[in-house]
Amino acid sequence: MSSDDEVIQAIAAGSDAGLVMDFDGVLSPITDEPALSELLPGTAQTLERLAGKLSTVALLSGRPVGFLADRAMIPGVDLYGSYGLERLTDGGIDVVPEAQEWTAAVQAATRELHRELDSIDGVDVEEKSLAVAVHWRRALDRAAAEQLVEPLVARIIDEFGLRREPGKCVEELRMPLDEDKGTALQRIIRADGLRVVAYAGDDRGDLPAFRVALASGGYALVVDGPDAAEEVARVPGVHFSGPGAFQQWLRQLDDALG
The missing domain is CATH 3.30.70.1020 (Trehalose-6-phosphate phosphatase related protein; domain 2)
Known part of the structure; x- marks a missing residue:
């Protein structure tokens, strides 16, 4: 199992590294009202700095991409919604044809x-x-x-x-398509030519992306919570106690990248 320092060192070792993250439960605390979910204070600024230092910084969420755009329109950060079926582009929203x-x-x-x-x-x-x-x-x-x-x-x-x-x-x-966060992460890795990728998630919907990240030689960053599913808690990777702890790690990564 990797340590948080090992992941930081691997990401900092080259320019072709990527950091892909879920939104709810990772960058935002889980809320009783789904519409009230928002970034923790200071996270947007950290992500903007990281986007200027890494090949790829992206959000990959089950939320619609429009939801992400309202809450996390951050320079340099790519936005993928609906488990990767949607992507925000300069021309609007691209949707997988199927x-x-x-x-x-x-x-x-x-x-x-x-x-x-x-x-x-x-x-x-x-x-x-x-x-x-x-x-x-x-x-x-x-x-x-x-x-x-x-x-x-x-x-x-x-x-x-x-x-x-x-x-x-x-x-x-x-939709019953052969599409999930794992297939979306594969597309991101190929399109961006990533040598190493770290994926951060917290729920069952993140399991395919964890598997793809690990299979590619990358890293799983698991943000645990009080309602974490057993299969998520067993993912081999770096585990964080919640979004606050993950935010601290993001700051450490930003500092390490200089």
Whole structure:
């Protein structure tokens, strides 16, 4: 298992190094209200400095790229949303062509989830452009909310042909494409010609990216939290106690790069 100092030394050893990160739970604390998620103070400035020193600094999130643009439009930082299906460019938002075929199914599933769940206190339906998610973090009885949500999600997934992605107090319904954060990270590595890459994440949706980073000879940076899934806690890499600790590491990396 690598140490945080070893990762810093590897990234600092050459100019063709990249740092790719999730947003929620990594650069922003998990919030009961998903829409209130935002960067920790000072993080944007650190990322901007790092972007001037590394070949690639990027955010790769399950959130829509528009959400990232509203909260993390940082010079030099690339933004990939919807698990890499979207990328912010100078000309707007580029979407993987295959995603267009499933837009209507996602929209129909979103309408059904709103109809079934909008009246349930503490349960929120989050529209995510190319996906839809159901959160129950605000529920007073999370276990009861999960028991309510899971069979509904299973039915809607079967009805509309979507794919289930579970997370921390959330069920996400995604397009059934052979695309995830791992395939997105592979594209970033190839397109940017990265010699070494470190990927930072905190949830099950990050597991494919952790695997790709490690398989490429790079590093997994795992930001642990109180609701961390067991498979995430077992990822071989550098583990941080939360977004605050990861932010401190980012500052150490910035200092090491000079």
